Amino acid sequence: MRRVPTLSQQSIDTIKSTAPVLEIHGTSITKRFYEMLFTSHPELLHIFNHANQKQGRQQTALANAVYAAALHIDRLEAILPVVKQIAHKHRSLGVKPEHYPIVGQHLLAAIQEVLGEAATPGILQAWAEAYGIIADAFIGVEADMYRQTETQAGGWSDFKRFRIARKVKESDVITSFYLMPEDGAPLPTFEPGQYISVKLEIPGDTYTHIRQYSLSDAPGKPYYRISVKRENLLAERPDGKVSMFLHNETKEGDVVLISAPAGDFTLNQQDTRPVVLISGGVGLTPMVSMLQTLAATNPQRQVTFIHAAQNSQHHAFKGHVEELASQYPALSFYWCYDKPTASDRAENSFHREGHVSLDWLQSIVxxxxxxxxxxxxxxFMKAVNSALREWGIPEEDRHFEFFGPAGSL
Incomplete structure (x- = not known):
């Protein structure tokens, strides 16, 4: 990680003094920021996730980040690991250095507008100084990522054309897409748990849509596989537009734009201890990639695979995991259904009815x-994290991934 320049003590004191105000008004500031940003630069809507904007998730995530920066501004080195996580998303989306001055300009303007007279020239100057330092850290980390991505074997920059080689229905709501490069070039490898960005132009929409999907197969294949849940397209759930388009409108042979794999939620393959993979719903996609990799490269490592779903109709890769378990004695699996069907009960095809809980985890792990x-x-992740924390699992042994803007558990 690059070393971050330090702020003056006066700027540090000024910014820390704004933390209580940001805790109260942070979301109002970021909401106004995005309004101003997209009014002045509508072309950035080609990059930002429209659904996260409409649901307020992006505004909340940014407000939390600004508040955290204010709290910890005297030790920026401590919060820079988060920079790398966000930088992976930025590189995957195509965020460039020239975007940062634009963001900084409108963020300061939003702070000034929302806080009014409370945003003194001294406060604005301190935040401008801090933003410049943090932006430079992002730009530097992302430059390294772009360089590494492009120069790796089979690598490329930005987005590349891929053909949908196969569509496979995995459950009533999840379909897998097998993606192969249109030019036939070899694929760069990836770490189990990483994701790719898919860029789509949906007929009738002014702006492109970008969504990030975890890779659901092991590396080393001639394709990338993503497994997408079909979300219902509702006014209060606009995130369904892209998944519905992929499920209903795309067909084998169609071309989509893909960015190279990214993400820091990855399996530590040097760790020889037992591993426990816990997923809910479509959250099993990175777990299947990790499981496939473990089965292929380290079949002696003890693995417990736990998946929670509504029922077997929503349960993707069920047969595949059960088949793997028959081949690898070190793998055990458990299914938790909160709405099992009559058939599920008759076939006794699951292990627990209800939700994942600490006592159940302790009984099977x-x-x-x-x-x-x-x-x-x-x-689901909040419940699992709380259970593991209560069990005494150290923070460094609890690894999780958010779909969309990073939140807090």
Whole structure:
């Protein structure tokens, strides 16, 4: 990680004094910021996720980040690991250095407008100084990522044309897309748990849509596989537009634009301890990639695979995991359904009815001296994280991935 220049003590004191105000008004500031940004630069709507904007998730995530920066401005080195996580998303989306001055200009303007007279020249100057330092850190980290991505074997910059080689229905709501480069070039490898960005032009929409999907197969294949849940397209859930388009409108042979794999939610393959993979809903996609990799490269490592779904109709890769378990004795699996069907009960095809809980985890996971990975809807991850924390699992052994803007558990 690059070393971050330090702020003057006066600027540090000024910014820290704004933290209580930002805690109260942070979301109002970021909401106004995005309004101003897109009014002045509508072309940036080609990059930003429109659904996250409409649902307020992006505004909340940015407000939390600004508040965290104010709280920890005297030790920026401590919060820079988060820079790398966000930088992965930026590189995957195509964020460039020239975007940062634009963002800084409108963020300061939003602070000034929302806070009014409370935003003194001294406060604005301190935040301008801090933003410049933080932006330079992002630009530097992202430049390294762009360079590494483009120069790796089979790598490319920005977006590349891929053909949908196959569409495979995995459950009533999840379909897998097998993507192969249109030019036939070899694919760069990736770390299990990483994702790619898919850029689509939907007929009738002014701006392109970009969505990030976890890779759901092991590296080393001649294709990338993503497994997408079809979300219902509702006014209060605008995130369904892209998934509905992929499910209903695309067909084998169609071309989509793909960015190279990114993300820091990755399986530590040097760790020899038991590993526990816990997923909810479509959150199983990175877990399947990790499981496939473990089965292929380290079949002796003890793995507990736990998946929560509504029922078997919503349960993707069920048969595949069960088949893997028959080949690898070190793998055990458990299914948790909160709305099992009559057929599920008759066939006894699941292990627990209800939700994942601490007592159930303790009854099926052989040891707490393991590395835990989990992914799924935010309420699910909060419950799992709380259970693991209560169990005494150290923070460094609890690894999780958010779909969309990073939040807090």
């Amino acid at each position: 052989p040891t707490s001296a393991a590395s835990f990975y989990f992914c799924g809807p935010v309420p």
